[in-house]
Amino acid sequence: MRKRLAGFVVVSTVLVMGFCPAWAARAGDHAPDFTATDSGGQVHKLSDYQGKFVVLEWTNRGCPYTQKHYSSGNMQRLQREWTSRGVIWLTVLSSAAGKQGYATGPEENAYLKQINGAPTAALLDPTGTLGHLYDAKTSPHMFIINPQGILIYNGAIDDRPTTDVADVQGATNFVSVALEEATSGKSVSNPTTRPYGCSVKYRD
Amino acid sequence: MSQWVRSLAVTRMLSRLPLSRLNCNLAGRKVVKFYMFPVHRMRLALLAAGSLLAFTNQLCSQAPESHVKIELIPENTTLQAHKTFRVGLLFRLDPGWHIYWRNPGDAGEPPRVQWELPPGFVSGPILWPQPVRLGTGSVVDYGYENQVLLMAPVEAPAPPAASSTQGIGADVKYIVCREMCIPGKAHVTLSSPSSAQQSSAWRQLFEQTRAQIPRSAPTTWQFSAKSDPGYFNLFVRTASKVNAVTFFPLEAGQIDNSAPQGFASTANGFRLKLKKSDLLVKPVATLKGLLVFGPDHAFEIVVPVAPR
Numbered sequence: 001m002r003k004r005l006a007g008f009v010v011v012s013t014v015l016v017m018g019f020c021p022a023w024a025a026r027a028g029d030h031a032p033d034f035t036a037t038d039s040g041g042q043v044h045k046l047s048d049y050q051g052k053f054v055v056l057e058w059t060n061r062g063c064p065y066t067q068k069h070y071s072s073g074n075m076q077r078l079q080r081e082w083t084s085r086g087v088i089w090l091t092v093l094s095s096a097a098g099k100q101g102y103a104t105g106p107e108e109n110a111y112l113k114q115i116n117g118a119p120t121a122a123l124l125d126p127t128g129t130l131g132h133l134y135d136a137k138t139s140p141h142m143f144i145i146n147p148q149g150i151l152i153y154n155g156a157i158d159d160r161p162t163t164d165v166a167d168v169q170g171a172t173n174f175v176s177v178a179l180e181e182a183t184s185g186k187s188v189s190n191p192t193t194r195p196y197g198c199s200v201k202y203r204d
Numbered sequence: 205m206s207q208w209v210r211s212l213a214v215t216r217m218l219s220r221l222p223l224s225r226l227n228c229n230l231a232g233r234k235v236v237k238f239y240m241f242p243v244h245r246m247r248l249a250l251l252a253a254g255s256l257l258a259f260t261n262q263l264c265s266q267a268p269e270s271h272v273k274i275e276l277i278p279e280n281t282t283l284q285a286h287k288t289f290r291v292g293l294l295f296r297l298d299p300g301w302h303i304y305w306r307n308p309g310d311a312g313e314p315p316r317v318q319w320e321l322p323p324g325f326v327s328g329p330i331l332w333p334q335p336v337r338l339g340t341g342s343v344v345d346y347g348y349e350n351q352v353l354l355m356a357p358v359e360a361p362a363p364p365a366a367s368s369t370q371g372i373g374a375d376v377k378y379i380v381c382r383e384m385c386i387p388g389k390a391h392v393t394l395s396s397p398s399s400a401q402q403s404s405a406w407r408q409l410f411e412q413t414r415a416q417i418p419r420s421a422p423t424t425w426q427f428s429a430k431s432d433p434g435y436f437n438l439f440v441r442t443a444s445k446v447n448a449v450t451f452f453p454l455e456a457g458q459i460d461n462s463a464p465q466g467f468a469s470t471a472n473g474f475r476l477k478l479k480k481s482d483l484l485v486k487p488v489a490t491l492k493g494l495l496v497f498g499p500d501h502a503f504e505i506v507v508p509v510a511p512r
Contacts, residue, residue, distance in 0.1 A: 163387040192483040194456040199311035199343040
């Protein structure tokens, strides 16, 4: 049974293997437009949000780096604060089916309720199309797009690249800093940082 | 409540248990699986459920799945005053699992070590062996699989007491990953070899690891680097022909870890074309990294980058 399963995995890996072009998502450039479906079945287009700040947050509920920000309530707090200030917050799940962090729409809805999550929407991206479009590397990996559609931040959530919940307090949150600066008309002082976390569990 | 309904409730309760409870790793090797059978008598079901849980909990708490074993070993067992000796953290990983290099690449983080030393002893920085590239897709990391020895020099005071290595230990924080990542912590104290055989095996391990530590490039080699749109071009003048090389950046966010590296032989050496990272928004003054030519063959380089 195990052998047969292994054989199946090898064959299916070979079948789906191909090149997923990673597009540039450089701070200062136009953010690539996308269309994605959320956990409730609603379709979201980036261009629909022109005129608003948009945050993209790559997530994987099984990843200890992501868990650091959810078990501490940090991510939910950021989602509440910034959505209440008119920011569109899109959590993205790029884990492929069968990989850590994959969830169906109903599963993700139940999970958001359980953890008291508050993004504008959770986008399901099991094919990794959106992930590769932005070249998301880790969970978490954060992007901010300004009302003109320019990518103004690409990087880590904060300056403590660990899984330790105790590190949330006292960390400099790069997303909040960038949003505070951008929403008050300043340019973002730190437009890129090295994202930290688990690798995004893309389809092989 | 009818007996049927109650036993159904028990079965449902059992089926809701997290999988890890019922499928746990024993002694790091054997996987113990527990299968549930339909139970028709409620008392029997409760009893079975209770003892099953107690049993599996006991097993799991005794042998958590860490996927790595860490030991702190000495290179030598005899100390000399004012002499530097080496200790090493030996990470033995389950197949497919890895830990990270000092620059972990796109994901993960390197192990962090807090040394515990007896008075008068001084430790130096970790000597990182040359890593391997991990991952083939758009996320590429640098790290170690199977087994790695992270050596560190320790200087003994004068005169060292006969038993003074006994107080040497380390607190290690690490993350070990395969398809998933598991953070871990370990407190280790310096092991003593149990036999002359083990002592020589350890010495050999240090010897092998020493060969994996990047060295300085030969003084006859010449390096230059140029910043071009989208790429860095690294030119190396060598004494002999080079057939293949991989660059491992020491600084995060300079080059695109997952991009193929364009290698080309030149008349007197080679050129390496390295794609710039999307995260790079400021000019880079120097390229720092390893040139890895093969097993036990790596040079650490720092090359000033000429602007366009």
